[in-house]
Amino acid sequence: MLLATEVQVPTSIQISSPNFEILADPGEVVARTIRVTNRGESPLPVTMQVSGFPPTGQEGQAVLSDEEAGEFSIVTWTTVTPKEFLLPPAGVQDVTFIIAIPENSPSGGQYASILASIGGGTTAQGLSVGQRIGALVLLRVAGDVIESADSSSLMHLPWHPRVQSMSVT
Numbered sequence: 001m002l003l004a005t006e007v008q009v010p011t012s013i014q015i016s017s018p019n020f021e022i023l024a025d026p027g028e029v030v031a032r033t034i035r036v037t038n039r040g041e042s043p044l045p046v047t048m049q050v051s052g053f054p055p056t057g058q059e060g061q062a063v064l065s066d067e068e069a070g071e072f073s074i075v076t077w078t079t080v081t082p083k084e085f086l087l088p089p090a091g092v093q094d095v096t097f098i099i100a101i102p103e104n105s106p107s108g109g110q111y112a113s114i115l116a117s118i119g120g121g122t123t124a125q126g127l128s129v130g131q132r133i134g135a136l137v138l139l140r141v142a143g144d145v146i147e148s149a150d151s152s153s154l155m156h157l158p159w160h161p162r163v164q165s166m167s168v169t
Contacts, residue, residue, distance in 0.1 A: 013039065017034065021138045043088050046116050053111060079098050113134040119131055
């Protein structure tokens with residue numbers, strides 16, 4: 001008796017560098033490179049995309065989003081090349097992303113993420129499984145920025161024995 005079995009081959013991709021902090025002027029064009037590596041044993045079709053990551057929570061955690069909109073998003077300013085490629089086992093592909101900062105860009109912090117995706121094809125049952133890994137891009141547009149905080153009350157800090165109050169202005 002002969003039984004047919006399906007063997008799953010592990011797939012894994014790696015990117016470097018995982019984050020970019022860039023300082024640029026309005027009107028400037030900035031290019032950077034991400035290296036994508038296939039750590040698996042079979043060829044992988046890779047799709048690159050630019051995505052937003054609106055900060056959430058009090059710590060400003062990055063949550064990847066397919067939404068392009070956002071006051072501080074640079075998704076519409078950013079392109080990637082190549083957008084699609086086949087990565088052989090142990091293969092490496094350099095991907096360039098270019099940010100064209102508009103002349104009238106506001107000063108201060110802007111953001112995007114550059115994602116490498118594999119899989120995602122739909123099965124006969126209508127299911128889709130994919131993997132994405134990304135690099136965070138934090139762009140600071142040069143110019144005058146006013147950063148401030150205001151607190152109208154003092155608070156007791158019971159967790160610190162010597163500090164009884166704190167004020168931020």
